[in-house]
Amino acid sequence: MKHFKCLWILLGVLWIEVMANGQEENAALWGKTSQSSIYLDSVPEFALDGLLNSWTHTNTETDPWWRVDLLKVYRVNRVTITNRPTHGWRINGAVIRIGNFLDIYNNTVCATISTLADGATDTFSCGGMKGRYMIVHIPGDQKILSLSEIGVYGYLAGNMAVDGAATQSSTFMSWFAEKAIDSNRGLQKNTSCSSTLNETNPWWRLDLRDVYKIRKVVVTNRNDCCPEQINGAEIRIGNSLENNGNDNPICAVIPAIPAGESYNYSCSGMEGRYVNLIIPGDMKILTLCEVEVYGQALFPRNVAVDGAATQSSVYMDWFAEKAIDSNRGLQQYPLCSSTNHETNPWWRLDLRDVYKISKVVVTNRNDCCAEQINGAEIHIGNSLENNGNDNPICAVIPAIPAGESYNYSCGGMEGRYVNLIIPGDMKILTLCEVEVYGQVLKRSFVKMQFNSRVDLTDPSVRENVLKQLGSVLADRGFKT
Numbered sequence: 001m002k003h004f005k006c007l008w009i010l011l012g013v014l015w016i017e018v019m020a021n022g023q024e025e026n027a028a029l030w031g032k033t034s035q036s037s038i039y040l041d042s043v044p045e046f047a048l049d050g051l052l053n054s055w056t057h058t059n060t061e062t063d064p065w066w067r068v069d070l071l072k073v074y075r076v077n078r079v080t081i082t083n084r085p086t087h088g089w090r091i092n093g094a095v096i097r098i099g100n101f102l103d104i105y106n107n108t109v110c111a112t113i114s115t116l117a118d119g120a121t122d123t124f125s126c127g128g129m130k131g132r133y134m135i136v137h138i139p140g141d142q143k144i145l146s147l148s149e150i151g152v153y154g155y156l157a158g159n160m161a162v163d164g165a166a167t168q169s170s171t172f173m174s175w176f177a178e179k180a181i182d183s184n185r186g187l188q189k190n191t192s193c194s195s196t197l198n199e200t201n202p203w204w205r206l207d208l209r210d211v212y213k214i215r216k217v218v219v220t221n222r223n224d225c226c227p228e229q230i231n232g233a234e235i236r237i238g239n240s241l242e243n244n245g246n247d248n249p250i251c252a253v254i255p256a257i258p259a260g261e262s263y264n265y266s267c268s269g270m271e272g273r274y275v276n277l278i279i280p281g282d283m284k285i286l287t288l289c290e291v292e293v294y295g296q297a298l299f300p301r302n303v304a305v306d307g308a309a310t311q312s313s314v315y316m317d318w319f320a321e322k323a324i325d326s327n328r329g330l331q332q333y334p335l336c337s338s339t340n341h342e343t344n345p346w347w348r349l350d351l352r353d354v355y356k357i358s359k360v361v362v363t364n365r366n367d368c369c370a371e372q373i374n375g376a377e378i379h380i381g382n383s384l385e386n387n388g389n390d391n392p393i394c395a396v397i398p399a400i401p402a403g404e405s406y407n408y409s410c411g412g413m414e415g416r417y418v419n420l421i422i423p424g425d426m427k428i429l430t431l432c433e434v435e436v437y438g439q440v441l442k443r444s445f446v447k448m449q450f451n452s453r454v455d456l457t458d459p460s461v462r463e464n465v466l467k468q469l470g471s472v473l474a475d476r477g478f479k480t
């Protein structure tokens with residue numbers, strides 16, 4: 001029996017807020033890794049674990065490769081590679097590619113690494129190359145690809161304006177506001193542009209439906225006539241609808257755009273849900289052939305739908321899951337969850353990972369008894385003590401009118417569990433929908449080394465130890 005063994009385990013840990021400071025994200029951390037072969041335990045994830053004393057390692061083979069699937073298409077500005085601390089020469093000749101193809105060679109070359117010293121980090125500029133995959137490979141026979149760390153820095157590639165909703169101060173004929181976000185720069189037929197009437201302070205507004213950090217706005221001017229009409233237009237970004245959003249901070253003022261051209265305006269991460277264009281003054285017309293908005297969502301998604309729901313008791317078939325079925329449940333019954341009448345009824349969502357939660361949206365029933373929700377508490381945290389109902393409180397719901405959805409801002413509280421509980425006797429907790437908006441705290445890999453009295457080379461013993469470790473860590477909100 002061996003008394004001292006190393007055991008490597010993979011588990012989730014709290015990660016830094018990559019997006020919070022306006023930096024580009026290391027998109028690799030979001031991604032799924034793979035490689036052509038795995039030598040011993042040197043898994044492809046080791047290139048993302050933030051540790052310099054671990055590295056990926058393929059077998060000796062022809063054309064070994066390592067790949068990260070960023071899950072979405074990014075514009076990659078740069079790739080950083082940290083070489084392993086020994087045998088660093090093996091990386092010589094490695095090629096970095098970016099693109100949307102699973103077949104390595106169809107992707108575009110960003111750079112070739114001629115040589116990199118042992119343990120050294122180098123940055124390769126990819127100038128905004130677009131792709132979902134970043135691949136490192138070494139062409140040739142009898143090669144080993146071994147990487148200590150990889151970073152892929154860039155931005156989501158898409159124009160977010162197309163998912164928004166546009167409106168404007170007035171509409172000239174059929175030059176609707178939406179035509180500025182129809183993905184058509186509108187230069188063939190001038191009917192694919194938006195236009196207001198001739199009026200005082202004409203404006204156009206885009207609602208991105210969520211708060212974004214906006215990198216740049218691209219405006220395309222008309223080419224049929226009168227390009228000078230755009231002169232003096234202000235681009236404003238923010239969250240306020242005061243004065244129709246036209247009082248939000250200015251990103252840029254457009255001095256002029258030549259007919260039919262598209263000009264970029266850098267907004268360097270200004271935050272806002274609304275993007276307005278307004279031309280201050282009398283007798284102005286605002287015509288826009290296309291407005292594109294690039295950036296990233298701060299808290300993009302209702303993550304509740306990926307979770308697992310449970311509740312203290314179930315009334316008939318009003319199961320806990322019905323509160324996370326993406327259906328606010330107001331048409332038919334039962335599309336809501338409900339407990340029985342009981343003391344302290346509760347409902348719990350397990351997000352399966354630790355999130356930084358910006359807000360929780362609760363939709364109340366509209367069939368009857370809307371007041372039953374009154375006094376419900378929203379708790380967020382990582383503990384399952386008292387079924388999760390002892391976690392910190394984000395908000396208490398005084399009341400929600402029948403059938404309405406109310407937002408509760410949780411200001412980035414962290415947790416894996418979201419509970420709703422109504423304290424008191426003879427209460428019923430009915431929820432037609434619970435939405436949770438936030439961001440996963442990044443997963444990372446942690447290696448643990450510890451003394452063990454059991455033989456960890458025995459697979460069944462090892463499995464058992466991992467299980468125990470997993471459950472201890474799970475209690476603390478970690479996920480193995």
Ligand SMILES: *[C@@H]1O[C@H](CO)[C@@H](O)[C@H](O)[C@H]1NC(C)=O
Pocket residue numbers: 189190191224225
């Ligand atoms: C395009 O604009 C010009 C000038 O404003 C106008 O004369 C013409 O009728 C327009 N064409 C269409 C198809 O709306």
Ligand SMILES: *[C@@H]1O[C@H](CO)[C@@H](O)[C@H](O)[C@H]1NC(C)=O
Pocket residue numbers: 218263264
């Ligand atoms: C403007 O943005 C487009 C699209 O992202 C890009 O191709 C172009 O190079 C940019 N032009 C300038 C001047 O920044």
Ligand SMILES: *[C@@H]1O[C@H](CO)[C@@H](O)[C@H](O)[C@H]1NC(C)=O
Pocket residue numbers: 198199229283284285
């Ligand atoms: C708006 O109408 C006035 C009065 O007819 C005219 O003088 C002005 O040029 C028009 N503005 C534009 C941008 O066409």
Ligand SMILES: *[C@@H]1O[C@H](CO)[C@@H](O)[C@H](O)[C@H]1NC(C)=O
Pocket residue numbers: 209210361406407
């Ligand atoms: C609540 O959140 C929803 C969904 O993101 C949004 O459409 C709505 O404007 C928000 N309402 C308030 C009052 O914040």
